[in-house]
Amino acid sequence: MVRRELIFRVFVSSTFGDLIAERNALQETACPALRRYCQERGARFQAIDLRWGVSEEAALDQQTMTICLEELRRCQTVSPRPNFIVLLGDRYGWRPLPATIEAAEFEALRQHVPGDRKALLDEWYERDDNAVPPEYYVRPRTVHLDAAAREAELREWAQIERSLQETLRQAARASFPDPADPRLPKYEDSATHQEIRHGALQAADAARHVHCYLRHIDGMPESERAQEYRDIKDGKVDVEAQGRLQSLKDQLESLFPDSGEHVYTYGARWNDGGPQSDLHALCDRVERDLRAIIDEELAAFEEIPELDRETEAQQAFGRERQEHFLGREDVLAQIRAYVTGPDNRPLILHGVAGSGKTAVVARAADWMGRGSAPGTTLLTRFVGATPASSELRPLLRSLCQEMALLENDTRPVPTELNDLVRDFRTRLARATAERPMVILLDALDQLGALDGARELHWLPEELPEHVKFIVSVLDAEGPEGGCARTARTRLPDAPSLEIAPLSVGEGDALLRVWLQQARRTLQLEQRRAILAQCAEGGLPLYLKLAFGEARRWKSTLPPPALGRDVPQLVSDLLARLEDERQHGRVLTSRALAGLARARRGLTEEELLGVLSADLAVLEDFEQRSPRSPDVTELPVVVWSRLHAELEPYLTRRRAGATVVMAFYHRQVGEAVAQRYLEKDTGAHVRLAKYFERQPLSERMVDECPWQWARAENWQRLSGMLGDLDFFDAAWRLNQFDVREYWAEIEARSDYRMVDAYAPVLEAPSERVDSIRSLAILLYETGHLEESLRLSEYQVDRYRRAADRDNLQAAIINQGRILWTRGDLDGAMALFKEAEQICRQLGNLDGLQRSLGNQGLILWTRGDLDGAMALHKEQERICRQLGNLDSLQRSLGNQGLILKTRGDLDGAMALYKEQEQICRQLGNLDGLQYSLGNQGLILRTRGDLDGAMALHKEEERICRQLGNLYSLQYSLGNQGVILKTRGDLDGAMALHKEEERICRQLGNLDSLQRSLGNQALILKTRGELDGAAALHKEAERICRQLGNLDGLQRSLGNQGLILRTRGDLDGALAFHKEKERICRQLGNIEGLALSLANQAALLAGQSPQALGLAVEAHRLAITHGLTALAKQIEPAKGAPPLDIPAEPLGWSPVSSAALRAARTAMRADATSTKLAFRAA
Known part of the structure; x- marks a missing residue:
């Protein structure tokens, strides 16, 4: 069998009381050393010592040996070698009652039991006909919560157990006179002997991986003074027990051809009421023996191809x-x-x-x-x-x-x-x-x-x-x-x-097969109860869960009530696990809450760490296992037993470079959340505190801030992000997470990003590595002045150092800030300088970024052909480099050019490809840009519902990322749609929020668009003076920016106001200037609007008006401007209609170009190898 995982799980078998010192020493020295050794080699080591594994409740339920042998079996399954070591001294140890006895065998034994003992036997053993074959099982003992009552019960049980052991042992010897009869050991073997029988004497290949450590005490008394270290009966040495012990040691030594390698014998001297031995030598030997096998297994594992x-x-x-x-x-x-x-x-x-x-x-x-x-x-x-x-x-x-x-x-x-x-x-x-x-x-x-x-x-x-x-x-x-x-x-x-549900017949047949495999059956009413519930849904998962519970039903019990669906049945499973005779509510709830609240799942070590740091868990363990040694960490076997019950419902998946546990079935996770997490609000805090204590790593960075965010502890989260070492690691891992955390912090608390990073803003030279990503974050969140300060420091530093490779990246990022502030000439100069450096260095990655950003400025200025040529060259380089992130930006920017030219189908195809790449990359920022641009095309085509849905998703992503730039665009476009639908108040509220964000960001181009849209709403309400004033402010900004597209919109809208006031000549002059600009830009939509509105103004000059209307209608029809075409259609007849100006939601050149340019420059800045540092 191919080993699936590098887990070395070793069962430690020994008698309990006489080897406490040895077992403690192993847990304190050898086992931690082996854990470290394995961890350094990508493996895990677990020592299963059941002194810490069986609670008092489980012992009362007569589960001790069942638990021991189940844990041993799991060790053998998980870790073919090594999986078992033996510690034996001079004591044979406790001999447990058989947990079950086949009915035929029990009844044969009963024939040899004296009459006065039969009643005792019948009192404690009950028949179960659901076992196949039928069997008798030992009844659970009564559970007393009172400490004194427990002690009394223990004393009483000790006497009962001795009577039952003696009765069964004598009856077995009488029933099975052959000493070699395989039925005898369960009546005569000690617990340790049974473990050794399964773990060594009957185990496959034991001679290659089992090790035995045998101790002999010299000078030990043969009286009750030594009863902890040898078998004493009636004040004297128990000869029969000692004989069985010696026989066991002989069998072990004969098991190994080279016993010196696998059997280590060491001595101890009786001194001061107990043995004195060299525990260091023992620990060294155990570590050496196990490490040798582990090394062989590691080497063999490496030889097996992945x-x-x-x-x-x-x-x-x-x-x-x-x-x-x-x-x-x-x-x-x-x-x-x-x-x-x-x-x-x-x-x-x-x-x-x-x-x-x-x-x-x-x-x-x-x-x-x-x-x-x-x-x-x-x-x-x-x-x-x-x-x-x-x-x-x-x-x-x-x-x-x-x-x-x-x-x-x-x-x-x-x-x-x-x-x-x-x-x-x-x-x-x-x-x-x-x-x-x-x-x-x-x-x-x-x-x-x-x-x-x-x-x-x-x-x-x-x-x-x-x-x-x-x-x-x-x-x-x-x-x-x-x-x-x-x-x-x-x-x-x-x-x-x-895949439809199971039929009742299929469910019944499947249940029978599962029961047969488990060597169980059900009584008729019990079977009917399960099948009746299963018939309602017919889900195999329901049947599997029901079987998991039903296999434990005894034949004498009436059918317990079953949950009606999978979530309720999972709740039944959890209730059973919470039973004090099983794992208890504290351990079950805290372990499952941790798994359910983890962002991506937890490793076994992480979960154990979280549980070990939970005082409630440790206190519960100490209360449930008062005779176990003191612990500071939860013993692995305690979790292991619970994990064994949950294993069918868990899966293991990757979280980065780590393999974690998580729920496989969604319904199981939901049931866990419903049962525990509505009441347990501290799970996020416990996970956050655990990961906060871990060294800086991918797992710590991924989980810890996420947990603090879900716990809504903004102080801890902002403090963590303000730690620049952590910030750097988090930004490298996932910059979108960082932006989302800060968006949540600032929206829901008084903590502010600029305050957290004030020290580096004041002294950037102290954290040179951090300012690269920090400048990007500040830019993305609207802190332009702070971002520019860091960017200028970088550019100056790289110029002085003649570091041209980093310089080109830094000046591109400085250029984007200038461009956002409206300094297009300054931005273009920086992008040109970056292009020159990249061509000289042969830096294709930096070159494509520079070309893309230049193309966006050309686009803003109306040079669509020049812009398209640069974006095409950028696309070619991106495909050559396999740079998907820059490729999606280039495609999106080309889509905007095609939209400006009226090629809506071509533009939509590019946006769809961009969307696919962004979803593939998990690039939420690029995704929201693509969705927004697709929404604009749908709006242009008249599909307002489809457009609004896309803009709403765009808004959701922007708020999630804290992306104010894109958020204001989304709000503005939604406002335009609401105005079109007649919801003027809703539209104005969105545009007001858009205006506020634009003024906060210093984004003049978006501000002029927002003002123009508000002016259109005021005009619709009849407030012409207010509308004209806003259009004038928008016109001034557009002329300042050189934004021809925004300018033509403003002129067209002012023309409409003049026409309303009766100034037809003034209106015509505005529309003529709009027409000239649109022809210069190649803006089909704007041109069609201008021509249609001129036609309306020239209504008295029918031939000229009709010619203008026909040209406008032709342009709209041939370029897919469906909504506009419907408006213009009546204008071809007399009298011409008043064609309204295009809303200012999205400018095909300037606003769209600016938005896409920000996409390109932002993504360049945040890309792992592109931002402030060359690839």
Whole structure:
């Protein structure tokens, strides 16, 4: 079996009281050393010592040996070697009662039990006919909460237990006279002997990985003074027990051919009432022995290719999910028909959570693996089943590697996403009739959001010949069902197949199989209770959860009430786990709350750390296990036992470079949240405090501020972001997070960014590395003066140092600030200087940024041809470099030029490509720009509802990021739509907020647009003086900025006011100047408006007016300006209509160009290798 994970989980078996010193020494020295050793090598070490693992409640429930042997089994499963060490002294130890005895065996024993003892036996053992075969189990003891009552119960139980042990032992010897009878050990073996039997004597390959440490005490008394260290009965040495101990030691020594390597014998001297031994030597030996095996396993693990580990883990997951698959023949038949049929599109399997999609995929894969045509390549991945399958990039990489292996292709598989997608599709195209290919991907909704995985841009819409592709997705409302909705949108004609609920007959058959595997059954009424509830929904997940509870039901119990749906059944599961005889409410609730509140999940070590720092958890542990040694950390076995019960409902996925645990089923996570998190408001605080204590790392930076934000502790969050070491790390990891945190802080508290960073603003030379990203953040959030101060410092520093590579990046960022303030000439000079430096250095990345920014200024000035030429050159370089982030900006800016020219279809196509790239990159800033521009096209086409929806999403993202620049654009465009709908008050409120933001930012261009739109509302209300004053202020700003597009709008709107006042000559002069500017700019929409309004003014001169109206209508029709065309249509007849001016929501040249330019420059500044530093 291929080892899936580097976890070394070692069960420590020994008698309890006599080896306390040895076990304490191991926990204090050898085990921490081994944990560090493994951690340094990417592995984990866990010592399972059940002195800390069995609570008093569990002992009262007679679970001690069951817990011990279950933990031992888990060690053997998780860690094939090493997994078991033995500590033995001079004491054979406690002999537990058998927890269960087969009914036939029990009744045979009872024949040899004296009459006076039968009543005792019947009192404590009860028959359970739900076991297969039927058995008797020892009853739980009464739980007393009072300490004195507990002590009394313990004394009473000790006498009862001794009587039962003696009775059963004598009856067993009488019933099974052969000493070798395999039924005898459970009546005669000590607890330690039973552990050793399972962990060493009967374990596979024990001679290669089990180690024994045997102690002999010299000079030990043979009386009750030594009863803690040897078996004493009736004041004397228990000869029978000592004989069994010696026999056990002999068996262990004979187990190993070279006993000196695996059996370490050490001595101790009796002194002062106890043994004295060299514990340092013991710890050194244990550490040496285990480290030697660990080194072998590490080396062997490294030799196993990562692909082999992944495919083996995937196959094992699939085997588990379809091991007892029943029914669904109609579904499987349709899958077979698809695989053998002609359809060249992916097949989409869909269903609600818990409907059995994974089991269907697993069974289909099993059938295809056994029944496909020879030579068929079958690739199966269960997304989220392994860390490598939980994110898009490693998923595609493993699929490509597997295909390469089958093709004997030794060339390396790409690592970059775009190259991976191309490589994946190229390899699909290599399928042939002789080597067809089938790919199954289950649970696409389990993919992480990184790389835009859930947008399914990587999934082929049409398949090459001889390729079949089957995916499964979740049907659900909200974000969880996003993959299903995306699949239907991207693949509207693809075949789909719903995974319907189970029929009652299928549910009954499946339940029987599961029970049979567990060697259990149910009474008729118990079975009916489950099936009746299952019939209401028919979800396999419900049935699985119900089975998990029902397998514990005894035959004598009436059917317990079951939850009516999955969330309620999960709640039943949690209630059982909270039982004091199980794990207790404190541990269960705190552990699950931690997992549910974690941003991306938690590693086992992180969860243990959070629990160990929780005083409530430690106090609960001490109360539940008063005889365990004192602890400062929660013993791993305490969590391990709970984890074993939760494991079917958890998954392991990647969080950056770390593998974390998270809930696999959404409904389980929701049930946990509903049960615990509505009452437990401190989970975020506990997680934040834990991560705050950790060294600065990707995990700490990703989780800690997120937890403080969710805890709404703005003081701690602002203080953390104000720490420049932390800020630098957070910005490198995810700049959008930083912006979002500050947006939340400033919106919901009095803490301010400029105050937090005042020291570096006053002395930038003290933090040279930090000011690069800090200047970007300040610019993005509207602090232009502060950003310019840092930028000027950078430019001056790089000039003095003759550091031309960093200089070009710094002056580009300074240029964007000047441009935002309206200094286009100053900005263009800086961009030109950057271009010259980049061409001399051969720096293509810096060159494309410089060209893009110059193109935006040309666009603002109306030179569309010059702007397009620069953006085309920028696009070519970006595609050459594979720079998707800059590419999406270039495409968006070209889209704005096409829109200005009236090519709405071409513009929309570019915006759609930009949107796809931004979703793929997770670039929210670029995404909101693309959505806003698409909204403008929809508005132009008359689709106001579609436009408003996009602008609303744009606004939401802007507020999330704290992006005031884009927010004011979104508000302005929504205001224009509300005015169009007649909601003047709503429109004015939005434009007023837009104006406030513009004045705060010093954004003159956007300010003139806002003033113009407010003027239009005032005109509609009849307030012509107020409207004219606002238009005049807008005109002044446009002439100051050289913004011809904004100027033509203002002139046109002033012309309309003059016409209303009866000044037709003045109005015509304004419209004529507007026409001249629009022809210069190539602004089709503005030109059509100008011509239509001139036609309205010349209504008395019909031929000239008609000619103008016809030209305006032709321009609108041929360029897709549907709404405008409808307005102009009547103007071709007499009398001409009054055509209103275009609202100032978005200028095709100036405002749009400025907005897109900010997109480009902002994204350049925030890109990892582009901003204030050259790549």
